[in-house]
Each structure stands twice: as C-alpha cells, then as structure tokens.
Amino acid sequence: MDAVNPATGEAVESYEDHTEADVDEALDRATDAFEEWKERPLREREQLLENAAEVLRENRREYAEIMAREMGKPIDQGISEIEKCAWGCDHYAENASDYLEPEHHPSPPGSTVKTVYEPLGPVLAVMPWNFPFWQVFRFAAPYVTAGNVGLLKHASNVPGCAVAIEEVFREAGYPEGVFQSLLIPSDLVDDALEDDRVRAATLTGSGPAGRSVAATAGENLKKTVLELGGSDPFVVLDDADLDEAAETGAWARNQNAGQSCIAAKRFIVHTDVYDDFLDRFVDEIESLTVGDPMDEDVDVGPQAREDLMADLHEQVEDSVDAGATVVTGGEPMDREGAFYPPTVLTDVPEGCPADDEELFGPVAAVWEVADDEAAVEKANDTQFGLGASVWTADRERGERIARRIDAGCTYVNQLVKSDPRVPFGGVKESGYGRELSEAGIHEFVNRKTVWIE
Ligand code: NAP
Numbered sequence: 001m002d003a004v005n006p007a008t009g010e011a012v013e014s015y016e017d018h019t020e021a022d023v024d025e026a027l028d029r030a031t032d033a034f035e036e037w038k039e040r041p042l043r044e045r046e047q048l049l050e051n052a053a054e055v056l057r058e059n060r061r062e063y064a065e066i067m068a069r070e071m072g073k074p075i076d077q078g079i080s081e082i083e084k085c086a087w088g089c090d091h092y093a094e095n096a097s098d099y100l101e102p103e104h105h106p107s108p109p110g111s112t113v114k115t116v117y118e119p120l121g122p123v124l125a126v127m128p129w130n131f132p133f134w135q136v137f138r139f140a141a142p143y144v145t146a147g148n149v150g151l152l153k154h155a156s157n158v159p160g161c162a163v164a165i166e167e168v169f170r171e172a173g174y175p176e177g178v179f180q181s182l183l184i185p186s187d188l189v190d191d192a193l194e195d196d197r198v199r200a201a202t203l204t205g206s207g208p209a210g211r212s213v214a215a216t217a218g219e220n221l222k223k224t225v226l227e228l229g230g231s232d233p234f235v236v237l238d239d240a241d242l243d244e245a246a247e248t249g250a251w252a253r254n255q256n257a258g259q260s261c262i263a264a265k266r267f268i269v270h271t272d273v274y275d276d277f278l279d280r281f282v283d284e285i286e287s288l289t290v291g292d293p294m295d296e297d298v299d300v301g302p303q304a305r306e307d308l309m310a311d312l313h314e315q316v317e318d319s320v321d322a323g324a325t326v327v328t329g330g331e332p333m334d335r336e337g338a339f340y341p342p343t344v345l346t347d348v349p350e351g352c353p354a355d356d357e358e359l360f361g362p363v364a365a366v367w368e369v370a371d372d373e374a375a376v377e378k379a380n381d382t383q384f385g386l387g388a389s390v391w392t393a394d395r396e397r398g399e400r401i402a403r404r405i406d407a408g409c410t411y412v413n414q415l416v417k418s419d420p421r422v423p424f425g426g427v428k429e430s431g432y433g434r435e436l437s438e439a440g441i442h443e444f445v446n447r448k449t450v451w452i453e
Helices: 020-037 041-056 058-070 075-099 132-144 158-173 186-192 207-219 243-258 271-286 306-321 372-380 396-405 436-441
Strands: 002-004 011-013 103-105 114-120 122-126 149-153 179-181 201-202 221-226 232-236 264-270 325-328 342-346 363-370 387-389 409-412 446-450
Touching: 002 396, 011 409, 020 122, 020 149, 020 179, 020 186, 020 221, 041 058, 041 075, 041 132, 041 158, 058 075, 058 158, 075 132, 075 271, 075 436, 122 186, 122 271, 132 149, 132 436, 149 158, 149 186, 158 179, 186 207, 201 207, 201 387, 201 409, 207 221, 232 243, 232 372, 243 264, 243 363, 243 387, 264 271, 264 372, 271 325, 271 363, 306 325, 306 342, 306 363, 363 372, 372 396, 387 396, 396 409
Parallel strands: 122 149, 122 201, 149 179, 201 221, 232 264, 232 387, 264 363, 342 363, 387 409
Antiparallel strands: 002 011, 103 114, 114 446, 325 342
C-alpha cells in the first residue's frame, strides 16, 4: 500500500500488503485473544482504555502529522481529532460498567430474570480515510471494552494511520491479538467476512461498500452496523441569526476540506432572508484559508486523493451543465496538489449531482424556499438521512421542523456533530445501527436472557 501526500503528490511511504496467510494468522490470534479477553474483569478493560487515551494525548501531534501527510487534514484539525478519540476512550472507560450492567425484568415470585451483555468475538471493522483515527476509536472503544476483539481493515490510502492505531493499543498494554490492523485491499474483505472466526462487521464508508459488506454478512448471517454517506440539509428560517448561521454553515461545509459524512451539504434558505444569508455565507466561505495542511493557519487542506477531487469536479461540472450557477470557486486550484476551493452553487436544478448525490468536498448547494413546509419537503427530498441542522430564533419552531426531518440526528442552532455521549447513525441510505453512547456499546453484544428459578 502506497501512501501519497495529496498536498504535493509525493510518495510518503510504502507498506507491504498482508497476504491471505497473514490474515489467517491474525484471525487465529484474534480467536485465541478473545477467549482470555472476554474473561477479563470489565474494570481492567476500562483501565486499559484509560491508558489508550493517555497514549493518544501524549502523541497527538505525531498522529496528526501522519493524517496530514496521508490524507491532507490540516494539523490543528488533526490534533482536535486525536483529542476527540481520547475523549471517546475516557467516556467508555468511565461508563462501560454502567452501560453493561445486567438489566432485571419483572418475573414470577421466586425467580430472577435478567438480560446480561456478552461479547460476540472478533469484529471486522472496515473504515474510511476521512477521520482516520476517530472512525476507528468510535467503534473500538465500546466494542473492545465490551469484550470483543477488533480487526481493522482501514482505507488503502491511510496505511500509516492503521499501523499507528495498532501501536496505540500495544503501547497502552492491551494483550496481543485484541486489536489488529489488516493491511488488505477491499477485495479481500469478503473472504474475511465469510470466515467463521469473524463474528460481526461494521463499515463506515460509501453506499456501494456498505451494500457489499452487508450482502456478504447477510449470506453468512452476521450482524452488521453501517455508517454510510449523507447529504445533510442546513435549514435557515426567516428569524435565524444570519451571522451565526452563515459562519457556522461555512465551517460545517468546509471543515476537513468538506470530506465529512455529516457536513452540511444542502443549504435551504427562507426566501425572506435568502439574499442576506447568501451574501454573508459567501463572505465567510471566501475568508477561509486554503493551503498546506502542515500550516497551523490553514482552514482547508487538499482533497484526500487526486481521483476524488476529479470526481468532485465532475459532479460540479455536471450540475453547472444542468443549469446551476457558480457563485464562488468551482475550478481546481492552479497549484500543485489536490486543492479544490470552497465553492458555492445556486439555482441548482432537480436531479443534478449537487441535488441528489453526496458532494464529498467543499461544495455547498443553496436553495431558496417559500416557507417551513417547503423547507421540510426539500430537506427530506434525498436518498440520505444522516444529520440535519435547523436555524431559527424560535426553539419550539426549530424542534418542530427538526422532528419532521428524516435523519438519524437533528440539531437546532448548532452544526451536526458526533459526541461520545449521544447515539450516532443514519436512516435511509445513510445506513443502520448506532454508534457511541449506550446504544453503541449494545450493538455487538449478545443480549442474553438469564432466567433463574
Ligand atoms: P469507501 O470507498 O466506501 O471506503 C470505505 C472503506 O471501505 C475503505 O476501507 C475501503 O477500502 C472499503 N471498501 C470499499 N469498497 C469495498 C467493498 N466493495 N467491499 C468491502 N470494503 C470496501 O468510502 P470512502 O471514500 O473511504 O469514504 C467516504 C464515504 O464514507 C462517504 O460516502 C462518507 O459520507 C462516508 N462516511 C460515512 C460516515 C458515517 O459515520 N456515516 C463517516 C465517514 C464517512 P479501500 O480503501 O481499500 O478501497
């Protein structure tokens, strides 16, 4: 696997792919490790997770630099991502025992009936490159602490991140085999999934990858959680604080160079404030600094790969050919590296890519709508259902609208974000299952009923 720096196009490092024999050995190690790991007192598993948080914090700059080199994340955003991973570890180190406490049920006199939570075994996690540390810790912190063991198949452009994450667990003191990275291409995922030693799978990534993993897991009757794409609406109502909405909206679209599943992608604006909002929004977008991800003053780095930038630009061109107007940006930047400028499209016609596909880069599409009803209709007019954000001075109106949007989470006067304390996941083509919080740790456990007479 070859890591390539998207800011320069230069090779970073090459990693030897794991062979089928390596994978076989890793699965044996995972199976052996599981037998002992599941018997470890939960408190000890929580303590190891505390250690992992410490390792992450100690090495945050080093890990952020690997992300910057391999996928172009600006260094400050990388450091924040590592801190968030440590927070996720802290959360489960503090709360796993409560979340996994047996639940007692009403039962006839003289009997005790409860649900206990037991781990399933080795879980295969197929992960994307966009938040290369956070996506992994989001699954690993709860699932491994619940007593499962983890097998990571990371995206092929971030092998250095995969190796570094395995090292975090080793340095934290985890036994061998409890967390392993498999450096394999995606066409070896099915073989691993079909193997009896793998008990369940989770995938964060695109719809086609999710469908493929779900189909193979389905044939083998294995549980899956899928965290897929999104095209989140960002609804601005006529009583919204427009400065706040424009500033937050610009950041919600452009952080991580726009490569976030929960980025605001479709801006739906009430007609009475449309012009005012658009002016402010475009000013905010144009004030973002694009450049070298190693530079601490940079807001927007390169796209993670040249081919991904080419795909994004094709979506923009097809949307413009269909009638959309480019207000700012719209062409790859005239410099070395995969740099695409923050872009705003208006007059977006129905059915073009900016309307009904996910734009996984710094391109915002803006619509004008007549009223709340039209805003809800436009917000729901998508195959996706991940997150949504609604802006209004009236909290009750905001909640009413937020409740009518088909999404896994809706935020009023706030950008959509994941937080270890609250469930995260999608509906419709954004996937199924939940990560984080109590809901997340309950996804890969056997909820076993125990009846004692
Ligand atoms: P991707 O191409 O689907 O890749 C994601 C992972 O799946 C990679 O490890 C990839 O391996 C693997 N993969 C690809 N095709 C596969 C197949 N047919 N079978 C098994 N594994 C396969 O997605 P991406 O471009 O890295 O990430 C962007 C997508 O992820 C966007 O749609 C984004 O919205 C979504 N995402 C969702 C969430 C969420 O929480 N809902 C979070 C982040 C990203 P290779 O790299 O080796 O191909």
